[in-house]
Amino acid sequence: MIEIKGLCKSFEDKTVLKDIDAYFENGKTNLIIGQSGSGKTVLIKCIVGLLTPEKGEVLYDGRNLIQMGKKEKNQLRREMGMIFQSAALFDSMSVFENVMFPLNMFSNDTLRERARRAMFCLDRVNLSEAKDKYPGEISGGMQKRVAIARAIALNPQYLFCDEPNSGLDPKTSLIIDDLIHDITREYNMTTIINTHDMNSVMGIGEKVIYIYEGHKEWEGTKNDIFTSTNERLNNFIFASDLLQKVKEVEVQSLEG
Template structure:
């Protein structure tokens, strides 16, 4: 479980995040949603420890990052897997080389053991015949899969995903969402996904934190997101025509029930 307590962050005198409290549960897909520029990525970088919040603290299963020394931080980092928005695969490594990379650096396994583990992760994300290809030779969806395989190579306790569906078609997005959800439940990880994709929200939003203008405006899940009284959340959720239609249906349903 990861807990954010009273997180505030400034950049050049401008407050980007203020007083965010949120809990991200183990074994669940936790989503951070919000409009572009709302502070989601900054919040995620604070959670990972890439940025230091000016106020508040982040607790990883009760361990505060702020109080950790360098060795403890390095140990914590080996427990974290991260999927970046642009995949962040190493250009000069093949698919296998990318997945092998964290194993090569941190795993006590022999070379054969590392190869076996890397192959297992590649198979787990459903990639076939791509071991010797370079990132520039595979599609965006495949790159995301490789990035997921690399992120889970060390069997992390915490998995962070920054907009995993950006630049992907809806079908591939759903496949990536399902993969992340399956992996989370299979390995009992604490998964935090930064997204503004409503398909992800409805598909895998077991715990949702809505960030608006740097503040946490709403916490809930995919079951109650349509019933929220938060104006800012409703503006975000019902922004598209499709979801405006959904809203109308829900309102008619409510009226019918009231009658």
């Protein structure tokens, strides 16, 4: 579990995060949502240690990241998998070599064991047949799947995904969402996803945190969203006519 307590972050005189408390459980997909500029990326960067907050705690199963020394932080980083907005694969390496990369950097296993692990991860995302291709030769959705295989290669306890669906069509986005959701359960990981994608919220939002102008405005499950009376949340989620219709149908079925 990851817990954050009283997190505050400013840049010069601009306060971006205001006293955020939240917890993210194992085996669940936790989503951070909010308008552009509300502070989601800064929050996730504080959680993974790329930014240091002025105040607050970031606890990884009780271990406070903010107070860790360099050695302990490096150890913790090995327990983290990350999937960035652009899949951020190495273009000059094959799919297989991309997945081998973290294993070659951090694992003490033999070459044979590392190769077996890389193939296992590629198989898990249904890409073993593309192992010799290069990122430029495969689709955006396949690149994201390679990024997922690479992120889980070291068997992380914590998985962070920044806009995993950016640039993907709705159907491919669903495949990526389901994959992240299934893997989270299978490995009992703590997964935090930063997203704008309302389909993701409705599909895999086991826990949703809504950030508004740097503070936590609301939290709940995807089902709680339909019955929430929080006006800011409603304005944000049900901005489109289509989602407004979905809400009406959902509320009717809850009432009936």
